[in-house]
Amino acid sequence: MTSPFEYAPAPESRSVVDIAPSYGLFIDGEFTDAADGKVFKTVSPSTEEVLSEVAQAGAEDVDRAVKAARKAFEKWSALPGSERAKYLFRIARIIQERSRELAVLETLDNGKPIKETRDADLPLVAAHFFYYAGWADKLDHAGFGANPRPLGVAGQVIPWNFPLLMLAWKIAPALATGNTVVLKPAETTPLSALFFADICRQAGLPKGVVNILPGYGDTGAALVAHPDVNKVAFTGSTAVGRAIAKTVAGTDKKLTLELGGKGANIVFDDAPIDQAVEGIVNGIFFNQGQVCCAGSRLLVQESVHDELLDSLKRRLSTLRLGDPLDKNTDIGAINSEEQLTRITSLVEQGEAEGAERWSAACEIPAAGYWFAPTLFTNVTQAHTVARDEIFGPVLSVLTFRTPDEAVAKANNSQYGLSAGIWTEKGSRILAVADKLRAGVVWANTFNKFDPTSPFGGYKESGFGREGGRHGLEAYLDV
Amino acid sequence: MSEKSEQNRLSVFKTYKLYVGGKFPRSESGRVYEVTDSKGKWLANAPLSSRKDARDAVVAARKAFGGWSGATAYNRGQILYRVAEMLEGRKGQFVHEVADAEGLSKNKAAAVVEAAIDRWVWYAGWTDKIAQVVGGANPVAGPYFNLSTPEPTGVVTVVAPQESSFLGLVSVIAPVIATGNTAVVIASEKAPLPALSLGEVLATSDLPGGVVNILSGKASEMGPHLAAHLDVNAIDLTGADADLARELEIAAADNLKRVLRPRTEDFAGAPGTDRMTAFLETKTVWHPTGSLGASGSSY
Numbered sequence: 001m002t003s004p005f006e007y008a009p010a011p012e013s014r015s016v017v018d019i020a021p022s023y024g025l026f027i028d029g030e031f032t033d034a035a036d037g038k039v040f041k042t043v044s045p046s047t048e049e050v051l052s053e054v055a056q057a058g059a060e061d062v063d064r065a066v067k068a069a070r071k072a073f074e075k076w077s078a079l080p081g082s083e084r085a086k087y088l089f090r091i092a093r094i095i096q097e098r099s100r101e102l103a104v105l106e107t108l109d110n111g112k113p114i115k116e117t118r119d120a121d122l123p124l125v126a127a128h129f130f131y132y133a134g135w136a137d138k139l140d141h142a143g144f145g146a147n148p149r150p151l152g153v154a155g156q157v158i159p160w161n162f163p164l165l166m167l168a169w170k171i172a173p174a175l176a177t178g179n180t181v182v183l184k185p186a187e188t189t190p191l192s193a194l195f196f197a198d199i200c201r202q203a204g205l206p207k208g209v210v211n212i213l214p215g216y217g218d219t220g221a222a223l224v225a226h227p228d229v230n231k232v233a234f235t236g237s238t239a240v241g242r243a244i245a246k247t248v249a250g251t252d253k254k255l256t257l258e259l260g261g262k263g264a265n266i267v268f269d270d271a272p273i274d275q276a277v278e279g280i281v282n283g284i285f286f287n288q289g290q291v292c293c294a295g296s297r298l299l300v301q302e303s304v305h306d307e308l309l310d311s312l313k314r315r316l317s318t319l320r321l322g323d324p325l326d327k328n329t330d331i332g333a334i335n336s337e338e339q340l341t342r343i344t345s346l347v348e349q350g351e352a353e354g355a356e357r358w359s360a361a362c363e364i365p366a367a368g369y370w371f372a373p374t375l376f377t378n379v380t381q382a383h384t385v386a387r388d389e390i391f392g393p394v395l396s397v398l399t400f401r402t403p404d405e406a407v408a409k410a411n412n413s414q415y416g417l418s419a420g421i422w423t424e425k426g427s428r429i430l431a432v433a434d435k436l437r438a439g440v441v442w443a444n445t446f447n448k449f450d451p452t453s454p455f456g457g458y459k460e461s462g463f464g465r466e467g468g469r470h471g472l473e474a475y476l477d478v
Numbered sequence: 479m480s481e482k483s484e485q486n487r488l489s490v491f492k493t494y495k496l497y498v499g500g501k502f503p504r505s506e507s508g509r510v511y512e513v514t515d516s517k518g519k520w521l522a523n524a525p526l527s528s529r530k531d532a533r534d535a536v537v538a539a540r541k542a543f544g545g546w547s548g549a550t551a552y553n554r555g556q557i558l559y560r561v562a563e564m565l566e567g568r569k570g571q572f573v574h575e576v577a578d579a580e581g582l583s584k585n586k587a588a589a590v591v592e593a594a595i596d597r598w599v600w601y602a603g604w605t606d607k608i609a610q611v612v613g614g615a616n617p618v619a620g621p622y623f624n625l626s627t628p629e630p631t632g633v634v635t636v637v638a639p640q641e642s643s644f645l646g647l648v649s650v651i652a653p654v655i656a657t658g659n660t661a662v663v664i665a666s667e668k669a670p671l672p673a674l675s676l677g678e679v680l681a682t683s684d685l686p687g688g689v690v691n692i693l694s695g696k697a698s699e700m701g702p703h704l705a706a707h708l709d710v711n712a713i714d715l716t717g718a719d720a721d722l723a724r725e726l727e728i729a730a731a732d733n734l735k736r737v738l739r740p741r742t743e744d745f746a747g748a749p750g751t752d753r754m755t756a757f758l759e760t761k762t763v764w765h766p767t768g769s770l771g772a773s774g775s776s777y
Contacts, residue, residue, distance in 0.1 A: 127619065143611065238734070245731035250724025257734065414733070433763050443765040450618035454626050454760050459711070460734045465760050468616055468626065478752065 007320065010327045012114045017105045019191065022053045025061055025214065026197035028068035029207030035060040040216075042190055045111035046324050046333035046368040054190045057213035062182070062222040065211040069153040069180040070228055072208030077150050077178035081137030088133030088176060090203040095126040098199070102192060106164055107324045109191045111333030111369070112287050114325050124449055125168040128467075131451035132172035135472060139177065142469055144478040150178035151254055151477055152230030157220040157244075158193075159236045160186035160335050161290040161391075166235050167193050169466045171210060172451075177475040179231065182211045184223055188336045190214035221247070229253060231475060235292070238389075238415075238460050256464025256474040258292065258456060260389040261417030264410035265295030265446065266432065268403075269304045271422035275444070277311045280395070283420060283446040285319065285373055288334055289393040292461070293418035295446055297386060298375075298397045299406050305399050309377065316360045316373045323365075331362075334369040334392065343371050343392030350376050350385035355396070381412055389415070403428060407435045416458030420446045439465070494524050494670070496531060496694065497677025499538030500687015506530050511695070513671060516581025524670045527695035529703045532662065535691035539633040539660040540709055542688030547630045547658035551606035558602035558656060561683040565595045568679060572644060572672060579643045579669035593746060594648040600749060601652040608657060608754055616762070623765045628758040630658035631736055632711030635704040637697050637726075639717045639745070643669035646745045647676065650716050653753035655689055659712075662704060663692045666717065670694035698722055705729035712736035712757050716743070 022039070024031035038056040043049060057065070076084070095102065102125075103117035110117075140146050154174045158166040163185055174181045185193035197212045213219055217240070224232045224244050234244050235258040248255050265283050267276045283295025300308050324332035334340040351357050355376040364370045375395040379386050385396045400406040410419055419438040421429050433441045439457045442448060449455065454470035456462060464474045494513075495502040509526035525531075546554070565572065569591055577587035613627040634654045639646030643666045654661045665673030677692045693700060697718055705713055705726035713730050715723045715738060723740050730737050738756045 242731050242734065245734060246728045249727035249731065249737075250720070252739075259734070429765065433761075436761075439759065439761060441761065441763045443763060445622065445764055445766055448618075448620070448622060448764050450616065450620070450622075450624070452616040453618050453624050453764070454616070454762050456760065458631075458759050458761075462734060463736050469614075470612075470626065470760055 007328045009323070011323060011325045012104055012107075012327055014104060014108070014325065017101045017108070019052050019105070019108070023190070023194045023214070024055045025057050025065070026194065026210070026212040027061065027065045028211065029201065031197070034058055035064070040187065042109060042188065044108050045188070045335050046365070048367050051109060052191060054194070054214045057184070057215040057219045059222045061213060062219065062226055065182045065213055066153055066155070066226050066228050068208035069182050069211055072206055073152055073180045076180055076206060076209050079178075081139060084176060084178065085133045085136035087203055087205055088129050088136060088172065091199060091205070092126050092129035092133060094199045094202055095122070095129060099123075099126065102164060102195060104325065105195060106192050107332070109189050110160065110163060111324055111335055113329040113332045114327055115329065116287060121162060121165050124451070125164050128165070128168040128451040129172045132176040132471075135173075136176040139472065139476070142472050144473065144476055148177075148476040148478050151475060152179060153228060154179045154181045154231040154233060154475065155223040155226060155229040156181055156183040156233045157223065157236065158183065158185055160189040161287060161292070163189040164192040164196065167196060169235070170233050173466070173471045174231075174233075174475050175209065177472055179475050180209045182213060182223060182229070184213050184215055184220045187214070187216045224248065233474060234258070238462075241462055254474065256466070257462035258464070258466060259460065259462035261292045261294065261415045261457065261461050262297055262387065262389055262413045263293055263295045263418035263420065263438070264297045264299050264413075265420035266299045266406045266410060266422065267301060267304065267308060268421075268423035268425070268428065269301040270424045271304075272424070273304065273308055273311055276308065276422040277315050279420060279422060279444070279446045280312060281315055281319070284395045285331060285393050286447050288332060288371070290335060290339070290391050291447065293440060293447065295418065295420050296390060296395060298395055299400055299409055300397060301406070302399045302401050309397065312375070313358065316375070319360060319362070319373055321362045321364070321370065321372065331373060331393065334371050337369055339391065340369040340371060343390055343394065346385065346388060346390045347374060347394055350383065350396075353383050353385075355379045355383050355385055381409060387413070403432055407432060411435075411437045414460040417461035418442070491522070494522050494674040494694070496525050496527060497674065497681065497690070497692040498531070498535050499541070499691065500681060502677065502681075505695070506534070513668070515578040521578055522671060524674065524694040527693040527700060529700065531693055532700040532704050533707070535662040535693055536633060536704070536707055536709055538688035538691050539662050542660045542686055543632060545686055546655070546660055546689045549658070551609065554656065554658065555602045555605035557684050558598055558605065558652065561679060561685065562595050562598035562602065564679045564683045565591075565598065569595070571675065575672045575675060576644045579672055580641070590645045594645045597645070597648050597749065598652055601656040604751070604754065605656050608751065608758075611751070612755060612758065613760070621767045623767050624762065626760050626762045628657065628755075629761050631757045631759055632659060633709060634659045634661050634757050635707075635710050635713040636661050636663045637701060637713070637715050637717040638663055638665050638673065639743075640666045640668065642745045644672040644676070646716075647673050649745045649749060650714055650753065651690060653749070654714070654757055657754050657758055659757050660689045661691065662710070663690060664697045664700055664704070664717070665692055665694045667696055701726050702729055705735070706732055708733050710735060712738070714738040714756070715740050
């Protein structure tokens with residue numbers, strides 16, 4: 001099909017990033033092999049090309065990294081806050097300098113569109129370090145009493161959906177408050193964390209303050225169970241979060257968890273339909289829907305259901321799925337084969353349970369992991385696709401008649417991370433926002449993030465907040 | 479009362495009962511256990527609450543949550559202050575009960591009760607201030623209004639301190655309800671009487687039924703059910719020993735309850751705010767601001 005409005009390919013150049021054939025663990029300021037010599041491959045999900053071979057940390061390496069972090073803690077925590085701040089400002093600046101390189105790297109390793117890594121991930125990463133850098137010498141004024149103390153060694157486990165951004169959310173506040181860290185990136189996206197290790201070296205960060213241990217779930221489990229870890233921070237699935245909560249039970253380890261979600265995006269009949277459609281698309285198709293705070297349940301007022309769905313389908317048909325490095329790409333690759341299998345099976349279950357499936361007609365590339373933007377109508381609250389987190393580009397559409405019904409349906413979830421409200425009526429926004437049991441409520445917008453804005457869930461979406469003044473608490477002995 | 483009448487008159491004992499949903503039931507199990515003073519002298523038979531009593535208490539607490547969390551902070555402050563007023567009037571009774579329960583002299587018991595009354599006053603004043611202290615506007619880098627406000631977590635199970643049967647009890651209940659949570663309280667096992675009497679005070683302080691529910695019995699029996707209960711949002715383990723605390727924290731992980739671990743604590747000291755913040759969620763609301771022009775006003 002050719003149309004005068006076809007886009008010519010506009011790929012971002014890969015030459016800006018130089019990926020080495022292999023990477024080690026980053027412990028005590030040095031790249032090193034795993035003690036047992038294990039390695040794993042990281043592939044580009046859009047092509048299945050092997051990008052690099054990465055050392056896989058085992059229990060012995062975890063112990064080595066925690067010891068390095070412990071040793072570094074004494075001096076790092078004793079540094080004047082103003083000095084710690086300057087290290088973080090340096091890191092923020094180097095990230096800005098290397099922003100294009102990191103954006104391309106992240107797109108290669110994760111599969112998300114360059115448009116997103118370039119315009120969302122990387123600017124937010126730099127901003128997060130910049131924000132927390134400024135706190136390092138102002139902790140006395142943060143509302144936790146005079147001279148609040150760091151906890152010690154933080155063990156941090158992050159997911160693959162925003163690899164470098166989640167690293168920033170974890171490391172920036174930890175270092176600003178005087179902790180040292182051992183961080184495990186996800187097994188499918190280890191590269192940006194290893195590039196960050198290089199940034200730490202460029203910034204002259206003292207050895208052992210940041211340690212990076214690529215690995216699988218067992219590496220993360222060993223890290224959170226290590227007896228000399230004082231603080232555990234995890235972002236990922238609710239199932240793993242639950243297991244971690246059980247592991248740290250009965251210890252003194254401080255725990256914060258950022259887990260799953262099934263966000264309700266509520267559209268009232270007076271909402272501007274075109275804006276709402278953009279918000280819905282952004283809510284569930286940003287990062288292929290692999291977002292914990294995705295607006296994966298659309299609650300639409302019955303009277304505008306048909307009109308809204310028509311507009312939505314028309315808009316979804318214009319989304320461009322394909323090469324994530326192409327600057328015009330809207331929908332990139334699913335992060336891994338495993339995730340694609342999970343999405344596919346949940347969608348099949350949705351069909352089997354009687355919900356009505358519609359997928360955008362788009363060409364799926366031959367190699368790589370892809371899933372066309374999909375929505376389900378005739379969904380009830382009992383359907384699996386209305387209850388379980390799919391973590392993919394799949395929207396479940398439900399209807400309501402009254403604001404009370406919308407609130408009841410929105411809150412009918414074990415999760416409580418995000419929600420959206422679309423209406424022109426101010427008092428309704430405030431009334432509904434007040435009743436929603438969710439940590440972040442976007443009104444007439446969706447999926448907005450900022451380092452100054454606390455983020456985190458109610459209920460089984462976890463506890464603790466990241467971002468803002470609130471985010472300091474997770475890393476202080478208060 | 480003259481000495482003579484004290485000698486001649488047979489006193490009227492009180493049947494101590496639970497406080498659940500604003501009512502005073504006995505345990506549905508029909509069980510009681512003997513409560514003695516610090517020297518081993520019999521004081522009363524207290525209800526030995528069961529798993530069913532605990533579940534009933536959760537139902538009552540959940541039912542009360544909407545109204546209590548939706549009440550104005552000013553109104554909650556008025557009611558907490560009313561609790562202090564009611565306690566002041568019944569000070570003599572509580573001095574007596576605390577002296578028996580904790581083996582304290584009349585003077586020392588009076589000091590404890592007075593501190594407990596003052597603690598209600600402290601938290602009464604916090605209800606309409608905590609949101610300004612821990613919430614606020616966030617200066618996001620974009621044209622958005624962005625406001626973070628604290629909200630109550632929901633239904634909180636409180637394992638009350640074992641030793642400090644009244645000041646400790648008040649110190650763990652008041653911060654939970656000040657912010658709009660509702661509570662299911664497991665009183666000190668060996669000294670539950672001041673807690674059960676507190677129920678009578680709460681019932682006459684305009685506190686809506688179900689906001690505080692008080693159970694006597696064994697934390698080791700009720701605790702596991704409340705820690706695993708999927709309609710409980712948080713648990714305060716202050717009165718649990720290390721083994722029980724660990725067991726309950728593991729059970730609490732099933733629905734990711736917020737957990738306040740036991741710690742060494744001096745209830746006579748200044749309370750701070752962390753018992754309130756332990757059971758608060760932060761909600762952040764965004765809205766576009768639009769723009770009236772790039773340069774703003776110069777006035």
